[in-house]
Amino acid sequence: MRASTVHHLRPTADPAASDHVGITLGPAVGTASPRLFGSFVEHLGRGVYGGIYEPGHPSATSEGFRGDVLELVRELGVTVVRYPGGNFVSGYDWRDGVGPRDRRPSRLDLAWKSIETNEFGTDEFAAWCRAAGVEPMLAINLGLGDTASAVRLLEYTNHPSGTELSDERVANGSPEPHDVRLWCLGNELDGPWQLGHRTAEGYAEIAAVTASAMRMFDPELELVAVGSSNAEMPTFGAWEQTVLERTAGLVDFLSCHIYFYEDDDLGAFLRSARVLDGFLEKVDAVIRHVKATQPDARDVKISLDEWNVWDHREYGGIASRPGFEIAPRLLEVDYTVADAVVVGSLLQSILTHCDIVTIAAMAQLVNVIGPIRAEPGTPAWRQTIFHPFAAAARSAGHTVISTRTDAADTADGADTVATVTQSADGTAVEVMLTNRSPERSADVDLDLRSLAPDAVESAQLLWDPDAHASNTADDRDRVVLRPVPAVLGEGRLRLSLPPVSWAAVRLSCRPNGG
Numbered sequence: 001m002r003a004s005t006v007h008h009l010r011p012t013a014d015p016a017a018s019d020h021v022g023i024t025l026g027p028a029v030g031t032a033s034p035r036l037f038g039s040f041v042e043h044l045g046r047g048v049y050g051g052i053y054e055p056g057h058p059s060a061t062s063e064g065f066r067g068d069v070l071e072l073v074r075e076l077g078v079t080v081v082r083y084p085g086g087n088f089v090s091g092y093d094w095r096d097g098v099g100p101r102d103r104r105p106s107r108l109d110l111a112w113k114s115i116e117t118n119e120f121g122t123d124e125f126a127a128w129c130r131a132a133g134v135e136p137m138l139a140i141n142l143g144l145g146d147t148a149s150a151v152r153l154l155e156y157t158n159h160p161s162g163t164e165l166s167d168e169r170v171a172n173g174s175p176e177p178h179d180v181r182l183w184c185l186g187n188e189l190d191g192p193w194q195l196g197h198r199t200a201e202g203y204a205e206i207a208a209v210t211a212s213a214m215r216m217f218d219p220e221l222e223l224v225a226v227g228s229s230n231a232e233m234p235t236f237g238a239w240e241q242t243v244l245e246r247t248a249g250l251v252d253f254l255s256c257h258i259y260f261y262e263d264d265d266l267g268a269f270l271r272s273a274r275v276l277d278g279f280l281e282k283v284d285a286v287i288r289h290v291k292a293t294q295p296d297a298r299d300v301k302i303s304l305d306e307w308n309v310w311d312h313r314e315y316g317g318i319a320s321r322p323g324f325e326i327a328p329r330l331l332e333v334d335y336t337v338a339d340a341v342v343v344g345s346l347l348q349s350i351l352t353h354c355d356i357v358t359i360a361a362m363a364q365l366v367n368v369i370g371p372i373r374a375e376p377g378t379p380a381w382r383q384t385i386f387h388p389f390a391a392a393a394r395s396a397g398h399t400v401i402s403t404r405t406d407a408a409d410t411a412d413g414a415d416t417v418a419t420v421t422q423s424a425d426g427t428a429v430e431v432m433l434t435n436r437s438p439e440r441s442a443d444v445d446l447d448l449r450s451l452a453p454d455a456v457e458s459a460q461l462l463w464d465p466d467a468h469a470s471n472t473a474d475d476r477d478r479v480v481l482r483p484v485p486a487v488l489g490e491g492r493l494r495l496s497l498p499p500v501s502w503a504a505v506r507l508s509c510r511p512n513g514g
Helices: 067-076 087-091 122-132 147-158 164-171 200-217 238-247 266-270 272-293 314-319 337-352 386-395
Strands: 004-006 018-031 038-040 080-083 107-109 114-116 135-139 182-184 222-225 253-260 301-309 357-363 399-405 416-422 428-435 441-447 453-462 481-483 486-489 492-497 501-509
Touching: 018 416, 038 301, 067 122, 067 386, 080 122, 080 357, 122 135, 122 147, 147 164, 147 200, 200 222, 200 238, 222 238, 238 253, 238 272, 253 272, 253 357, 266 337, 272 301, 272 337, 301 337, 337 357, 337 386, 337 399, 337 416, 337 428, 337 453, 337 501, 386 428, 386 453, 386 481, 386 501, 416 441, 428 441, 428 492, 453 486, 453 492, 492 501
Parallel strands: 018 441, 038 080, 038 357, 080 135, 135 182, 182 222, 222 253, 253 301, 301 357
Antiparallel strands: 004 486, 018 399, 107 114, 399 416, 416 428, 428 501, 441 492, 453 481, 453 501, 486 492
């Protein structure tokens, strides 16, 4: 073994306000599916138009896709993208977005009080996914839509040729099937804000009918049933049980959505991952209960296909906006250091639940509560939350190993949280660390001896003296991951984390522990 040190960023902190945190490894949790590092593109604000699609931009491809955004999506490490909604999908007719663009109708989007030009639709999304190297995840309209429309969309996207709809796709410029494997059976239909809002019983019935029809086309499709829109829904738990009792033999995933925001309490906000932990475990408890009572139930997993930092109270203001615009500026959040630390901790929570969560999608991707921001005519840039996501995505396919912290220093547990993953061949380890204390530093001592670490390949810290600093068009790299001192000796990793910070460390290991 050789000891190694990385020297660079040295945040200053009062030594008297530091805690010593010892962390040890526990048993493996499971394998981190690459689909945990998904994202979401909805026809909302400038997410599509001016986001992933802007034909007049200097970087635009021949298909009108923003090349600078594509480059950042690849750097981000996104693996799967959910589309076209979101609330938008419950009023969307997919037929409006296919065929010659000059014949596509403009429609009112009631969900986001906008005008949808339909210039970008299913074929463009499939082409964009190929360009970005991501897997498509299509949501179907079970709000104002129906089973027949869903099955026709499936035929259009996945049947090779020889029928009216598949031949139409070929004529529209896509000779090969899009072969979409992942399908969401609607969106947030438990919510009264949703077009076509239904009771759990009403949704369960149409979801089961639609899933059955889709499986007649292809029994190997992967289907996602709608779960609760958030943990505070009055029907949470009961909704999941009712839906699964009707669909557990037909679907592979149950969705859940959750957002967090800072509400004048930075300390509580930094502990958002504790809430996510509880939410996921409650959903899993319902899934396990239904599995135990339904002999034909599939091995249903959780699809956390909307999660992020966003003050969802904004939605009420959007719903009451007067008039309709094309691609208005909506939900363009300027993310802060604190936001990025929370996002990093939420990614850690997702990884440590990889045995029950196998799909996750940060909502959304560009401009609209996204890690990427884009303005007309200028290069796109990385928001603060971009950096922990890109670092965590290096754990795709890794084994996630549980950890134990010796400092349960508050009623809610330790302020320092560690997540450790190891590559399948055992030669690489990723360590993610959050210090969620607003005031105290943490001197971390992480025992990795059982993994036979050999050297620190990189150690990076996301931190700023101002926890509410952000990246802007004029200062794009104020908040990034920067090298930080880290020491590896005798199998123990040591580094210091200032308050409100997130760190990513990559280590090499001796093969087979030799």
